[in-house]
Amino acid sequence: MAARAQTTGVDAQAEELRRRGGPGQSSQSGPSAVAQAPTVEKSKEKAFSVISFLDEYEWVWAPLIFTALAFFTRMWKIGLSPIVTWDEAHFGKFGSHYLKREFYFDVHPPLGKMLVGLSGYLAGYNGSFEFKSGETYPEELNYTFMRLFNAAFGAVCVPLAYYTAKELNFRRPTVWLVTLMVLFENSYTTISRFILLDSMLLCFTFTTVLCWAKFHRLQHDPFSPEWGLWLMLTGVSIGCVCSVKWVGFFCTALVGLYTIEDLWHKFGDLKMPKVELATHLAFRVFGLIMIPLAVYMFSFFMHFLILENSGPGDAQMSSLFQANLRGTEVGKDSPLEVTYGSRATLKNMGYGGGLLHSHHQTYPEGSAQQQITCYHHKDANNDWFFYPNRSEVDYQPEEELRYPGNGDVIRLIHAQTGRNLHSHQIAAPVTKADYEVSCYGNTTVGDTKDHWKVEVVRDAASRDYSKIRTLTTAFRLKHTDLNCYLRAGNVNLPQWGFKQIETTCVKENKPRDVYTHWNVESHWNDKLPAGDPGSYKSPFLQDFIHLNVAMMTSNNALVPDPDKQDDLASQFWQWPLLNVGLRMCGWDDKIVKYFLLGNPIVYWGSTASLGFFALLVLWYLIRWQRGYDDLKPADIDQIHYAGVYPVIGWFLHFLPFVAMGRVTYVHHYYPALYFAILCSGFCMDWVTRKLNKQVNWILFGALYVTIIGLFWLFRAICFGMEGSHTQWKHLKWFSGWRITD
Incomplete structure (x- = not known):
């Protein structure tokens, strides 16, 4: 009876295994099947637990x-x-x-x-x-x-x-x-x-x-x-x-x-x-x-904190910023106050502005006179002499020092060619609404179209605007005959102008237009003692805005050159x-x-x-x-x-x-x-x-x-x-x- 009961129990277990789809489907029966059943069940449970673990922690492994x-x-x-x-x-x-x-x-x-x-x-x-x-x-x-x-x-x-x-x-x-x-x-x-x-x-x-x-x-x-x-x-x-x-x-x-x-x-x-x-x-x-x-x-x-030394990107920043860089030539040993006879470079204070520049090449149209541009690289073609206007006593090297300031009418003479900064009623080469600015005549040949009135905007060093100071004085130059202002926006000249920035005389009077603001960046005059204009710091926010606008301007200038084949460039649709x-x-x-x-x-x-x-x-x-x-x-x-x-x-x-x-x-x-x-x-x-x-x-x-x-x-x-x-x-x-x- 006990044997029969045990056999019946074994059969029941085998039947249950068969019902679950386990090893009970085998032709084996009796005590050997009972011995295998727990092992199979454990192996299935183990496999199921591994799968469950992998499924639950899939987000990790x-x-x-x-x-x-x-x-x-x-x-x-x-x-x-x-x-x-x-x-x-x-x-x-x-x-x-x-x-x-x-x-x-x-x-x-x-x-x-x-x-x-x-x-x-x-x-x-x-x-x-x-x-x-x-x-x-x-x-x-x-x-x-x-x-x-x-x-x-x-x-x-x-x-x-x-x-x-x-x-x-x-x-x-x-x-x-x-x-x-x-x-x-x-x-x-x-x-x-x-x-x-x-x-x-x-x-x-x-x-x-x-x-x-x-x-x-x-x-x-x-x-x-x-x-x-x-x-x-x-x-x-x-x-x-x-x-x-x-x-x-x-x-x-x-x-x-x-x-x-x-x-x-x-x-x-x-x-x-x-x-x-x-x-x-x-x-x-x-x-x-x-x-x-x-x-x-x-x-x-x-970026500003780390890059404390002068480098190849100086010209993109304001003169005052450059003067505070280590190893810079901007403002180094420069006399603080400008006089007639001073040799200087003029920096446009617009965002990404360059240095007032001229060279022997002439405009292909318009007046056909010597080109005026703005240029970011430093060379001798950026140098200008401050001279009195033609109605005043001519400048003599031996004379007593005379200081141009706010409201004075001056001439600017290009150091390399001896010609005067000049404007006339001829449309600018690219910005047709403005007047063309050129270099014309010399120290003796010229007219009142060589005259520019100084209008001081501000001065970081002093509230006394009777003198132009290196780096710290921001001023505008108003043409006395045409009532227009010297301006260097972010418009590039064609290849004949070496892709340099067009400089014009703008008719509209906008005192807050920074592209009409200028300052003396470098200054040489043996009669004057060296100053320390770099002691005035350039504000971070001003430098931050200045650099970002300069970046934007340069980014917009990255246009395809029709004269060059760029095999690496591609079109958006491709x-x-x-x-x-x-x-x-x-x-x-x-x-x-x-x-x-x-x-x-x-x-x-x-x-x-x-x-x-x-x-x-x-x-x-x-x-x-x-x-x-x-x-x-x-x-x-x-x-x-x-x-x-x-x-x-x-x-x-x-x-x-x-x-x-x-x-x-x-x-x-x-x-x-x-x-x-x-x-x-x-x-x-x-x-x-x-x-x-x-x-x-x-x-x-x-x-x-x-x-x-x-x-x-x-x-x-x-x-x-x-x-x-x-x-x-x-x-x-x-x-x-x-x-x-």
């Missing part, structure tokens, strides 16, 4: 794997090419200026270049290398470390993309897709491996989007510590991205549009107390305006289509070659997603108009914030390059590409949301394999092409991909 791969792709063989590659010639040189503490000028804000300087400092570099394009790095310069420093910013973009996709409420396969599109994007990989600003620009663009997404997800918990933290981190990220390149202002515009919409909705919520609404506004003003502005200005404060690439160095067989080109599936897929998203929105709008109720509030919110805003981000980063006239290159598209990738992630997430799990993984798996496969196919353009370029002819899919030409 997945980004770790992606980040490890990111550092590998961005850093493997990074020191293979020992030559200065592409724009390393610019940004490496700027880093050298920080190490030598020499003041320089560039069209980009200083944060990224200070970080390049920091990488050189950490690498033990002394700043002595000139970074000439194509030149081999010296042995004492650890260029590999400097590249690794930059590559770290590019690698960090991958986990940032991962967590951003999660914050946008994408499902796991989509989060992985977005991350892989960033990780295995060939152009992101290549651009991160050199001493450039683009990896830093991308990194701070990614942090801005992540912080914005985190802040948006916390809208249900306003004024909490976490909410305030992510608001302020968004502001810090905005400040950083703008401090690397001005492209960052497009990110600022994206967050600004979101903030305006958010506050508008709150303004329409009649249940919200007015005090709470005002608090929301105050927090956003502080977090998204004050903090970014503080970060941006602090980067310039550090970027989303991946129609063109960019050679980053020479194409000789003896050097390592790099080609800036994107992953085809990432580019074409992200571009196609922009069009698909527009059709998707149009589809739902039509159905909504027809009375269909397809979307729940949660769906609308997802389309709005995970779909519409990435598309807006793409437009904000792409359309300005359509409108601007400056020369453009393929890397200008990289910030916009990220928003297109986010849009493609939304589209895939939306289309596949109702498919079963198996079909989902098949579709996403195919995309993963394609992305990784194409990255591997084009890996040589990222990691370096050694030997003859003809061995990569299989990669030239289009004529614009000049890999083998």
Whole structure:
């Protein structure tokens, strides 16, 4: 009986195992099956617990794997090419200026270049290398470390993309897709491996989007510590991205549009107390305006603090700023007060203004007299003599000192040619509304059209305007016959004027127009004792504004030269289509070659997603108009914030390059590409949301394999092409991909 009961129990256990789909389905029965059953159950439970663990902590192990791969792709063989590659010639040189503490000028804000300087400092570099394009790095310069420093910013973009996709409420396969599109994007990989600003620009663009997404997800918990933290981190990220390149202002515009919409909705919520609404506004003003502005200005404060020595960019700044640099010649041993017979240079006080200049060349039209321009470089053609007007006693070298001042009428005589600064009723060569300014006659030949009245605007050294003082006196020069004012705006002359700044006599009297303000920068007079005009400091805010306007002016001047063929430049329409690439160095067989080109599936897929998203929105709008109720509030919110805003981000980063006239290159598209990738992630997430799990993984798996496969196919353009370029002819899919030409 006991045996029968035991057998019956065994049979019952075997039947239960068979019912659960376990080993009970085997033909075995009896005591041996009972012995196996607990072992199988334990193994299944163990496997289930591992899967559950991996599933629960996917947000930890997945980004770790992606980040490890990111550092590998961005850093493997990074020191293979020992030559200065592409724009390393610019940004490496700027880093050298920080190490030598020499003041320089560039069209980009200083944060990224200070970080390049920091990488050189950490690498033990002394700043002595000139970074000439194509030149081999010296042995004492650890260029590999400097590249690794930059590559770290590019690698960090991958986990940032991962967590951003999660914050946008994408499902796991989509989060992985977005991350892989960033990780295995060939152009992101290549651009991160050199001493450039683009990896830093991308990194701070990614942090801005992540912080914005985190802040948006916390809208249900306003004024909490976490909410305030992510608001302020968004502001810090905005400040950083703008401090690397001005492209960052497009990110600022994206967050600004979101903030305006958010506050508008709150303004329409009649249940919200007015005090709470005002608090929301105050927090956003502080977090998204004050903090970014503080970060941006602090980067310039550090820029001025570090660059304390005179350098190649001095002429872009005011004379008073230059006089406070170490080693400068501006104001050095210059007499403080100007007299007749003094030899001096006159600096235009407009933002980015140059020195009053002339040369032997004449205007090709108009008066055909000697050209007058403004010029940023220092040479003898910038020197002028102060002389009395023709109705006064002529200047004699032996005479007693006479000091021109406010209200006096003077002549300015060009030191190299002996001609007078002159104007007449002839239209200026470019700004036709103004009068032309030229050099005419000599010390004896001339007329009253050589006369200019001094109008002092201010003086940093004294309230006594009876004398013109070196550096400290700001004055205007009014033409006595024409009642116009000497002005040097930011208009460049054609090639016949050597692209120097046009100088005119403007008819409108605008006392606050700084482009009509001048000061004496350098001054020589043996009869006068040396002064110390550099003891007067230039205010930081004035220097900050001055440099930013000068940067803007120079940036706008970067227009294509019709007389030169730029093989590296490209047009905006070519970027989303991946129609063109960019050679980053020479194409000789003896050097390592790099080609800036994107992953085809990432580019074409992200571009196609922009069009698909527009059709998707149009589809739902039509159905909504027809009375269909397809979307729940949660769906609308997802389309709005995970779909519409990435598309807006793409437009904000792409359309300005359509409108601007400056020369453009393929890397200008990289910030916009990220928003297109986010849009493609939304589209895939939306289309596949109702498919079963198996079909989902098949579709996403195919995309993963394609992305990784194409990255591997084009890996040589990222990691370096050694030997003859003809061995990569299989990669030239289009004529614009000049890999083998």
